[in-house]
Amino acid sequence: MQKRRRYLSSLLSLCSLIVQPLFSMSAEALEMEMHTRQLTYLLWQQPELSSQNPDNDFLGLYRSQAHAELRPDINFIGSRYQLMLKPRFSYDHWWHKSGVSEDDDKSQHDIYLNEGLFQLELTPTLFTSYGRENLQWGPSYLRTPSNPFFRDNGRDNPKKEVEGKEFLKFVYLPNDWMTVSVISHLQQGGMRAETSVTDTDFKHQHALKLDMIGADYNASLVLSKQEGGNETLAGFVQATLNDALLAYFDGALKRGNHALYPRLDSAHPLGGAFVPQYNNTTEQRFIGIAGASYTLENSATLSLEYMYNGAGYNDTEAANYYTLRQHAGDNLHHPTLGGLARTNLGAALDPGLALLRRHYLLLQYAFNEMGNNLSYTLRWTANLDDQSNKLTLISEYAYNDHLQLFLIGGYNQGRSDSEFPSPLRSSLMLGLEYTF
Amino acid sequence: MFKMVSYKKLVMLPALIVLFFTQAHAAEVDLKALLESADRSRGNLQGLFWSVETLTQQKGKAEQVLKFRLLTKNANSLVRFTSPSRMRGQMMLMRDRNMWFIRPGLRKPxxxxPRQRLTGAASNGDIASTNYAGDYEAVLLAEEDAAGRPCYLLELTANNKGVTYDKIKYWISKSDGLGQRAEYYTVSGKLFKKASFEYTNSIEIDKHKIPFISKMEISDTLSEVKTTLSFTDIVIQDIADSNFNLNLLVK
Incomplete structure (x- = not known):
């Protein structure tokens, strides 16, 4: 909380320092835009009682959640600068937790700045910006391997915002078809109460991004390096093959990565641990997504993606992963091994990989005509290694000009010791979005 | 005598050849110039801010209204939706045939x-600036009246795969070079859309006032959906390229 206050006050002082003289220079050119949305939803979810979360004792997931959030998006636009602020005010209530703390209701309110950015035009071809932002790019749905800063690309649930991180950026436009960006990730996210983290493991990361655009293609090359040594050569390319067909590729070659891999050790009381065995090494792993999307005559879009996740676990590593997870789950309440078990379960829940295994397929049918009242996306994602899969429905209905109803449902199919059904078997979000 | 005939032939033959090719080329250039003139009055300019309102009517369904501000510069366009309220803050960026839809809260574009429908019978490609002169090969089919005015009827065939329509029949007014009517065909030659245009707006280019598009009515021949696009608040202004840069769009 203190960190957040410190951050907010430093950002506001920085903004006032820069904005004040600019306002006085060109006050007549200042415009303010504000869009405010009120989001309210109910979420029901079915936790899977697998070795990851035996009897829901490890994660303590609630079955139901009510969420209300006010999302103002404020933009101050001057002739050479722009200040964007996205403060968020939310209230949550959770109930019906299965497991040991049954019926232990919980409520929480939160105020945080999800994104806040100041962008300045230094010259007509050179721009700089500083602040928190959710920096996303690339054409793929499943994941974005070329983005070294965010694993979550926000496509799973469009009503849940991806939390911003702190960046310093310089963007140079040498001509109309090329853009050079230098991006530094200076602080991790974590302003939300539920995701607030300590700075123990954060490392600065820097990237050089080169974007090119032609009449019917666009491409990007991204070179990035994390403090300590992990390096990535990444990029994407997207081509408009005809008026209905887009083809794309997004990939990354990583040298060293900080993800955790299972290491069996007979001397370890739980049979082993998860270790960052390739961190700062010269071990190279390739991750790539090849995809295409075709717009049908009715304006709906059909998309198909294949992902090769070279950083994911092979069959042996996956078997070791589930062995360690099972041992940890079995010892969760052990008087002396409980702590170690929690460490291993925490690592198993998020080992730092884009996805757990190697081969994935995504098929999506989306009808998102802009002026239409009804829009929906039906998405099927399959893990081809363990045969688990995930079915997602995202639908929105505009009741009138201001009010939208939405329903987002997910069902994960597969064995308990497969990727998608853990930690949730299913979820259903039903809500209203009111735009002022 | 022989020398005289030979001399005349030597002089006349290249002149005739030059005259033949010049005439043929002139016809080609005229069609291109005609299309360029029609394109200019439909927004293919160095920089333009304008407001667009779309009204979609379909049998048995309520009318849909969509409003947006459009920034156009050559083949680049940026759409900022202003109405209905639930669409405020949403944007569509078109860089030639590269197109993205941007929603607040969903930062990944x-x-x-181009085929994806914007609303009703209007595709994304319909609001991008028209560049028929560059994207199509034109053939003069006939001279006939359209909207009560004598017109050249041109058949336009796409010269690249990136365009929204493969074949277009386009009626351009003889007197002022303005597109009056269009019919859009699929590769197989099936008619699937019709459009008509009005030009009650005017703009000034190089101190010359030229008529400018004010209304475009598009109807889908298969679904009987009709969409009317009305263009107002037209401002000609140089727009910096950075306005069309995806990296710099603060969302």
Whole structure:
């Protein structure tokens, strides 16, 4: 909380320092835009009682959640600068937790700045910006391997915002078809109460991004390096093959990565641990997504993606992963091994990989005509290694000009010791979005 | 005598050849110039801010109204939706045939195709600036009236795969070079859309006042959906390229 206050006050002082003289220079050119949305939803979810979360004792997931959030998006636009602020005010209530703390209701309110950015035009071809932002790019749905800063690309649930991180950026436009960006990730996210983290493991990361655009293609090359040594050569390319067909590729070659891999050790009381065995090494792993999307005559879009996740676990590593997870789950309440078990379960829940295994397929049918009242996306994602899969429905209905109803449902199919059904078997979000 | 005939032939033959090719080329250039003139009055300019309102009517369904501000510069366009309220803050960026849809809260832009419908019978490609002179090969089919005015009827065939329509029949007014009517065909030659245009707006270019598009009515021949696009608040202004840069769009 203190960190957040410190951050907010430093950002506001920085903004006032820069904005004040600019306002006085060109006050007549200042415009303010504000869009405010009120989001309210109910979420029901079915936790899977697998070795990851035996009897829901490890994660303590609630079955139901009510969420209300006010999302103002404020933009101050001057002739050479722009200040964007996205403060968020939310209230949550959770109930019906299965497991040991049954019926232990919980409520929480939160105020945080999800994104806040100041962008300045230094010259007509050179721009700089500083602040928190959710920096996303690339054409793929499943994941974005070329983005070294965010694993979550926000496509799973469009009503849940991806939390911003702190960046310093310089963007140079040498001509109309090329853009050079230098991006530094200076602080991790974590302003939300539920995701607030300590700075123990954060490392600065820097990237050089080169974007090119032609009449019917666009491409990007991204070179990035994390403090300590992990390096990535990444990029994407997207081509408009005809008026209905887009083809794309997004990939990354990583040298060293900080993800955790299972290491069996007979001397370890739980049979082993998860270790960052390739961190700062010269071990190279390739991750790539090849995809295409075709717009049908009715304006709906059909998309198909294949992902090769070279950083994911092979069959042996996956078997070791589930062995360690099972041992940890079995010892969760052990008087002396409980702590170690929690460490291993925490690592198993998020080992730092884009996805757990190697081969994935995504098929999506989306009808998102802009002026239409009804829009929906039906998405099927399959893990081809363990045969688990995930079915997602995202639908929105505009009741009138201001009010939208939405329903987002997910069902994960597969064995308990497969990727998608853990930690949730299913979820259903039903809500209203009111735009002022 | 022989020398005289030979001399005349030597002089006349190249002149005739030059005259023949000049005439043929002139016809080709005229069609291109005609299309360029028609394109200019439909927004293919160095920089333009304008407001667009779309009204979609379909049998048995309520009318849909969509409003947006459009920034156009050559083949680049940026659409900022202003109405209905639930769409405020949403944007569509078109860089030639590269198109993205941007929603607040969902920072990753969604790549979309020119075919994807904007609303009703209007595709994304319909609001991008028209560049028929560059994207199509024209043939003069006939001279006939359209909207009560004598017109050249041109058949336009796409010269690249990236365009929204493969074949277009386009009626251009003889007197002022303005597109009056259009019919859009699929590769197989099936008619699937019709459009008509009005030009009650005017703009000034190089101190010359030229008529400018004010209304475009598009109807889908298969679904009987009709969409009317009305263009107002036209401002000609140089727009910096950075306005069309995806990296710099603060969302």
């Amino acid at each position: 969604v790549a979309i195709s």
